[in-house]
Amino acid sequence: EAGVTQFPSHSVIEKGQTVTLRCDPISGHDNLYWYRRVMGKEIKFLLHFVKESKQDESGMPNNRFLAERTGGTYSTLKVQPAELEDSGVYFCASSKPGLAGAYNEQFFGPGTRLTVL
C-alpha cells in the first residue's frame, strides 16, 4: 500500500511569490490533514478535510493560505503571496474514515520544506 506522498519535497521562493503544495493521501482515507512546523516550534494543525469538505480550518494562519480537495482525493495548499514567516515544513496526513476518525492513526507524508527568501 502506497503511503502519503507530498510534492514538492523542497521549495525555495521569494517573498511575494505564490507556491502550491500537493498531498496525495492513502487511497480510501477520507480524512486529510495539513500541519506545519516552523523551525524550533512544535508541529501545528492547519486544517482537516473529510472527503472534499473542510471539517475544521481553525488553524489556518490567514487568508493568504487556501486549501482545496476537489473530488475528495488529493489536496493542494496554496500560499499567495508568500511571506518570510511562512517558511517551514508542511506536513500532510491522512486517516481512515469513520465517526471516530479522530482516534484513528494518522499517516504522515514526508513533508514539503518551504523556504521564503
Place this chain on the structure above:
Amino acid sequence: ILNVEQSPQSLHVQEGDSTNFTCSFPSSNFYALHWYRWETAKSPEALFVMTLNGDEKKKGRISATLNTKEGYSYLYIKGSQPEDSATYLCAPLNYGGSQGNLIFGKGTKLSVKP
C-alpha cells in the same frame, strides 16, 4: 487550547541503556493521545494511540503508559539502539469523534550512541 509539555527536550544515551520520557497534558476533557516517532527528513511514524486511563501499549522494545487523571503519559525504550535515535512526539486530541485534531508537543530528541 491544550498546553502539551514534553520532557526532557533532548536525551543522550549509550547503546543498551533503557530510557523514558514524559508527556504532560491537561487532564480535563481528555479524548485520546497519539505518540509519534520522527526522524528528520522522513515522515512522522505513528507508534501508539492511547485512549483509556491505565492504558499500556507495547511495540517491540517501545512501550507507553497513560494516566488521564493526572494528565501524563510515559514512553519507555528498553535496550536503546542507534536506530532508535529520533524525535518522539506526543499529541493529545483537542476533540473526540470525527472532529478532533492533534495538538503536538515539541518532542523529545533522543540520540543513542553506539
